[in-house]
Amino acid sequence: MSKPANRILREAFLEDRRRLLRLSHRFADRDEGEEAVQELWLRIMTVDDEVQIRNPGGYLSRMLINLLRSGFRKTGTRRAVRAEVEAILEGEEGISAERMLGARQTLSLVAQELDALPERTRRIFLMNRVEGMTYRQIAEALSISEQTVHYHMRRAMDRLLPLRKELDHGEA
Incomplete structure (x- = not known):
């Protein structure tokens, strides 16, 4: 009997952690790189045990690079969020309690909708939207067709x- 995929990845991660850190430092500063490696550890805990992994080190490298790339796309958003958080901590005017409450409610609604998705659909959605994996990469990682990935994304x-439309119209 073969080992579960997330166990294989955990073992490979522990063996390759230093290499993964060096890889992350090629694409990001030290703090962001270390944060990405920590995020990678959390992500491998959720890898479907049915995934066939031929090259654990390569799989981890690809996941890490995808995490870093998605982080680069979100850098502008991160800066804006950091600025807003700093303003809150410094007591700057303009950020109301209502706005903070609204943001928390929105996050809660999105989390509820994601939790309501079937496990495989949620996993595929997160692999694409959070990890930055292409449909082809997801299909290969899960040993399914790209058409199946497309189905789950749809x-x-x-x-x-409907939630997005509701939020765009300020009804949430």
């Missing part, structure tokens, strides 16, 4: 679209 988007 399913997730259909579930999330």
Whole structure:
């Protein structure tokens, strides 16, 4: 009997942690790189045990690079969020309790919708939208067809679209 995929990845991670840190430092500063490696550890805990992994080190490297790339796309957003958090901590005017409450409620609604998705659909959605993996990469990682990935993404988007429309119209 073969080992579960997340166990294989955990063992590979522990063996390759230094190499992964060096890799992360090629694409990000020290803090962001270390944060990405920590995030990678959390992500491998959720890898589907049915995934066939031929090259654990390569798989981890690809996941890490995807995490770093998605972080680079979000850098502008991160800076804005950091500035807003710093303003809150410094007591700057303009950020109301209502705005903070609204943001928490929005996050809660999105989390509820994601939790309501079937496990495989949620996993595929997160692999694409959070980890930055392409449909082809997801299909290869999960040993499914790209058409199946597309089906699950469509399913997730259909579930999330009404919430987005509701939030865009300020009804949430």
